[in-house]
Amino acid sequence: MQAPTQGTRVRSRTVSAPLPERIPPSWPDPLTAYPAVRPPYPVPAVRAARGGAPGAAADGARGATGHGRRALLLGVCCMSLFMVGLDNTIVNVGLPAIGRQLHAGVSGLQWTVAAYTITLAALLMFSGALADRIGRRTIFQVGLSLFTLGSWLCSLAPGLGWLIAFRVLQGVGGSMLNPAALGIITNTFTGPAQRARAIGVWDGVFGLSMALGPLVGGVFVGAAGWRGIFWANIPVGLAAISLTALFVPDSKAPRPRRADPVGQFLVIVMLGSLTYAIIEGPSHGWFSPEIFGFFAASAAALALLLAYEPRRAEPMIDLRFFRSVPFAGANLEAVCATAALGGFLFLSTLYLQDVRGLSALQAGLAILPMPLVMAMTAPLAGRVVARRGPRIPLVIAGAALTVSCAALSRLTGSADDSYLIISYALFGVGAGMMSSPITNGIMSGVPKTQAGMASGMNSSSRQLGQSLGVAIVGSVLAATMRGSMQAGFLHASHAGWWILAGCGYAVLLLGVVCTTRRARATAARLSW
CATH class of the missing domain: 1.20.1250.20 (MFS general substrate transporter like domains)
Incomplete structure (x- = not known):
């Protein structure tokens, strides 16, 4: 039966209110930085750019x-x-x-x-x-x-x-x-x-x-x-x-969310302290008072955030979202996948220029297979998600990331160019296939009325993952490298590549566990 549209006669009366829009279950965005299924806030009517009556603003906007x-x-x-x-x-x-x-x-x-x-x-x-x-x-x-x-x-x-x-x-x-x-x-x-x-x-x-x-x-x-x-x-x-x-x-929300300065401060302390402790740990000592203090500050900020946010009528982070297994799993997938991406770019550029001796332009050309393949596979992932659901693309993404990083852990100073191209292209397959199913998990894992806040949280998860990938891999590199960058990089980078392979394997496992019927049922039980 065809759904009625605006202006259609239904039982002798006109339906004048606009019907809610159907948002595609997924949309291919090549990196999750910013999920594009829905805006991360309510969409209001356009208002005047410099004041004026709302009606005049709307007319001006239409014109x-x-x-x-x-x-x-x-x-x-x-x-x-x-x-x-x-x-x-x-x-x-x-x-x-x-x-x-x-x-x-x-x-x-x-x-x-x-x-x-x-x-x-x-x-x-x-x-x-x-x-x-x-x-x-x-x-x-x-x-x-x-x-x-x-x-x-x-x-x-x-x-x-x-x-x-x-x-x-x-x-x-x-x-x-x-x-x-x-x-x-x-x-x-x-x-x-x-x-x-x-x-x-x-x-x-x-x-x-x-x-x-x-x-x-x-x-x-x-x-x-x-x-x-x-x-x-x-x-x-x-x-x-x-x-x-x-x-x-210009435009504003008719009922904008209240600011949450306390929650924002706690998020800054939590993420900033954690990043500092991970990056500076190798140079200061992991058990030094300074590093221990920053780890403790991050943990304390997280505990306070978990205690404070549920008490707010309009929290910056609604913790009830994480009762949904698809939503929680998709955010973990986003962190792991983008951590692998951040670490990949960090290690690859240092290897190509400091070990292989390539110029910056040559290094850029050498990395190019990864983003090109990523851009080509992202639309394919969107179509697969729309027809078959998110599990298959997530499994492919996790497997591709794992195999690629495992292969890159065996790099030598004279590795064959074809070996590099295949490894980088395989990583591009994983990076391209991951975005649409993660976005699908986010949007299908919470009620549609909460889609804006959910997508905003997912964007933050992706940026957090990239930060942690660089911080963790770089810290392992700094802790294990001996001698000059050129002499000690290869040996030290092997552990970093295996950490990134572990991130890919986590994406694969989460893709299997968080897409089951029982997992989807946890999202259906959410209500606001």
Whole structure:
């Protein structure tokens, strides 16, 4: 029986209220950074950019969102995602040059990557709530400005400490961009089909930015040194700021979530302390008072968060979600899979340049099979999830990640190029197949009314995983490496690759356990 649509006569009366939209059970986004099944906050009617009556704002929005204008708005939002995605891979290619010129050890290189990703993980949900309350265009512009400013300052950093601080500034800006941009997209493309196509373009841009990152990074490092990798964001950011001011309407949530400063502070302490303890443990000693104190601070912040959040009427993190096995499992899968990705990029760039002696551009070209295969397999994973469910793609993803990392643990200084290409391409299969089933598990594991908060939590899980992957693998590298980077890297990296293989195996096991009928029943029992 065909469902009635708006305006259809049903039993002599007109159904005037719009029917709820059906969201696809999954949508292929090449990296989970930012799940694109639903926006991480309610989607309101457009309001005036600079005040005015709500009715006039709506009329202006309708007049300002013709086909060409909507395409322009989508392009502006995709520019922000392109910058954030590019930064996930472009910086890794410059790590060896940063280490040489700024006299940074392994821990310094870890912080160069983790300072950005851990800031994203800690602030994503807070930034989404801030955009709801203040206005999405306003927060989007602030995020663009901070990210562009941070990129410019990174290119001028006189030392490692300054570079890490400016990477944090980039992370603050990046945490504002994606929640606000998704709100702008979903507020502009109101029809289900239009929104699905727009989100598909959004996902494709992220995959493109990931694929181009190593190559673009190699070009900039070869032409202008490591500082050049941060210049790539500046013209894109300035163009996006100008276009946003001219063409993007503002919007707010009619009933924005209340701010949770206590919960946000506890999340920052928990993630920051844990990351510091893992990265600095090898140099200070794992049982030193300083490292023990940071581990204790992280554990205490977690305990306080678990005690505090259930008492709030509008918690930043609704812990009831984790009663759903599919939801809890999908978040663990996201952490493990992105930890493998972060560790892969970290180890691969150091190996290719410091052991094989490749230039930055050659290293970028050598890594290219991974993101290219990832971008090609992600749409296939989405189709499989839609027809057969998430289990098969998760098993394939976990198996591919495990086998690839196990193969890379056997690398030598003169490994055959075909061996590298096959191993990197196999990792790309795992990275591409993981995103859609994880998103499906998140969205199907909680009531649809809670989809926004759930997707925001999943985004944070993905950024957390990437941070932990770099922190853990780098710490193992620092603890076991003897002598120079070139002489001691191969032996020390073997343990790191096996840790990443374990992350892949965890994805495989979770994919089997968390997709059973009994597991799905735990999600059905949730109610709000």
